[in-house]
Amino acid sequence: MLILITLSFLFLGALALLLLRIFNPDFRYPWLIAVSSIFLAWASVLFWQIKIPLELTLPAWQPVILFPDSPHFIVDQLSWVYAFSLTTVGLGTILTAIVRKNFPSAPAWVGILALNGIGILAVLAENPLALVLTWTAIDLAELFTLLASVKEENLRERAVISFSMRVLGSGFLIWAGLVSTAAGTPLNFISASKESGIYMLIAAGLRLGVFPMHLPFKTESALRRGYGTMLRLTSAASSLILLARIPYESLQSPFIPYVFAIISLTALYSSWMWFRASDTLDARPYWLLGMASLALISSLRANPVGSVAWGTALILGGGLLFLSSLQNKWLNRLLQLSLIAMSTLPFTLTATAWQSQETLWWGYWFILLSAQALLLAGYYRHAQRVKKTDFKSHSPLSRFVYPLGIGIIFFALLILGIWGWPGAIKIGAWYLGLIATFITLILIWLRPRIRSLDPLEAHWLKPNTAEKTTTGRVYSLFWSLYYFLRRLSRFITNILESDGGILWTLLFIILFASLIAEGIR
């Protein structure tokens, strides 16, 4: 019931805004409706804590003989953190909208509220069926939003590519279910066959863009800061929850060590790119990729709580940074202080992030701690580079509400370190946190002193596209295969559809008939 109350606040708020937009476009208080809806939803999510675990079951799919599982949603300690993070970022997004140039923007708020509702359903998914349904809802929302908002042809194509990769990710989750069923263990988030874990990992990796590493949107300034941020973070949260749900016993494939290596390198590469990037919004995919890789690593090390810690840091830390657009001394300090929550030091949100019973080769620690430090140092740098817009030029209400939006996300980052879920009030692997913090401080100190760490923006330089990269070669190999298959299919089609096609068909039929007759005998 409590889940339904939260969802009602979000969906009814979105519906009310939509109806007002259609029937009363001059309505003056859409923002108040949006804020009230998301605030009530946020507060109701806090109330979930009283009655955890909570469940929501949709009417059972029938016939039951074909559908042993129906969409089912559950609030437990892990999914609550994600739901809380999402509503917090949603609240922050709508509160900070007051200073945006496009204010008021009711359609964007409708999108944010609806997306928040779907995102919450995704993180509460109790079985793969529920997860795959909510994933598709998010994918379709993203696809149509992008198609409606971008005008450039190449960006439209990228939207389609991004959608296909995500659908492929959903496909891998379905395949994991089939593999598990074939092995005699129907897939759910409690038990799964050992063959299926790798496919779930690939599903999450594909959707997050980690495995294989791909960035469908290298530049996405076309998406607005508010809705764009919400979209990216909701999409990431819905995929990250899978990492916390994969049963560790299912991750016993012989391919896992290779996957681990690839993810580690992805973490290092994306954190390096994030650290060196000059534009925060353009670099957003690297932040998502880097933090998501660390979450994947935690899952592979049998630490679902750690994976949630990284995931929550991705959402709340990312939300805090990407929504910040005004310069103010105190707000900048909040941004810098938020780094503590991501430092993996004791009693912080990420205290449990590096914990695990699994031992790890020292070389990996070098890569992973470097990646974490680069992400944090990059975060610090991006926090410093928030555009200098005059804070005092805004109305008194904006000057009060905007910091509230930023502050509430910061508050969530801190509070989750000490309350509300299994990762709270934990000491964790404090020595690793100390090392990461130390490297981060060194990087922050070195950055202005070493030129190669601080590249100047060079818009006038055209990237060297002539030289083929490894990824480029892989893609060209893929396209060669595609064109070969296309030629082959056309050849066969031409034969079968030509005037002689009937003869060919009859030949096939005789062949089949003889095969069937032999089979029967």
Added chain:
Amino acid sequence: MNAPLIWIGIPLILSPFLWLPRRANVTAFLGGIIALFLALLAWFLPIDTPLRISATLSFKLADSFEILGRQIIISPADQPLLTLIYGLAALWFFGSSAAGVARRLVPIGMSIIALLVASLSVQPFLYAALIIQTAILIAIPLLSPPEKKPGRGIIRFLIYQTLAMPFLLFSGWLMAGVESNPGDLELLTQAATLLALGFAFLLAVFPLYTWIPLLMEEASPYAVGFILWLLPSIAFFFALGFLDRYAWLREFDQLPDVLRSAGILMIVTGGIWAAFQRHLGRMMGYATVFNIGFSLLALSLFQDYQLSAFFLFIVPQSLALLIWSLSLSVLTLREGSLLFKSRQGDIYRYPIIVLGLIFAHFSTLGLPLLAGFPPILAAWGGVAEKTLLSAFWVAVGVASLLTGAVRTLAVMVMSPEKENWTLNGSWLQNILIGVGIFFILLFGLFPQLMSPLLTKLPFAFSYLGG
């Protein structure tokens, strides 16, 4: 009064009168209402049960009708099937005006449906092959108007469908022998082989489906869509009749393997061929091949799930096909060509029409949240339990059809200049497609809504229905 007169006689008698109205809208509306009325009657009016109208008056609808020494029997168990056929036909008829083919499709379609219903009810049931052949001949003017020269697709359609008839008649003749002499392996082999070939022609099993893409290029997509919905559906019911009737066929060890192999062949070839098409109509044609493949696959699971997996496909597939062909017809009517190069950026000019096209395509390939997903998941899961290799091939087919969908989507959003959104197409066209999209989403999220109908459908087949 008897049931065959209501569900076969009335539509056959009314169909010539549907030529009379001069306005296509009226024809479509009348056709839709008649079909809907017949569907409702099939759902509510009991057959072979006395109905007490007043203290002195009662009424009983007989279940059979004799003609030329043959019997046409519509039993109470057939009623859900009639509801399904006439209910879906009503949707096709209502949409025909928006597709611009109402004046041909409604009268011809009505008589084809009546004949195909007769084919399912005739005794001895071997006469069904002849009635199906008559229906196919009647379908020719629908697909190829008299003023137009018939293309290769229509001729091939006629040849392949006609070839099915002798195979089925021969196999039926041999089957009577098998029943009386079940130990005769030679006879059994001949009967089964001929039956398999007959249905391979009728269901357009690989490589006998070349007429489908050709026809999609030549004729109105809506008219072809109607035929591609109706003929395979009736052919499947006819095949179920064979399976239900002959125990030796039902218990034939290799039957599930044969059905599964044929299904996978259809799914893989249909999917792969669709992935490389540059014509939206041909793409839909191959998607229909894919649909038939999944129905065969679901049928192969009859020993485990009876017919529930098979019947689960009917409504989603029909709905997707209806929306898809309507969208294509609107684009053909307004723009002419369905070639990729001519349809770039259409999503900005025809947003709802193109969304209908895209949603129908995605539903066909089983994208989660859409109507096609639950049945595909069920059938795929059932196949995976048998053999993971087969499930893998199904995945290849699905991924290939997804490639086709992504290509279509990419073409639709591809526009050299920055286009602004405009809503083209008539209100009727947009509303019908919009409602279709809504139902695709509704059945994707709540497949149990089809349950009242689906639970009753298998009773038409006493042994298979369980």
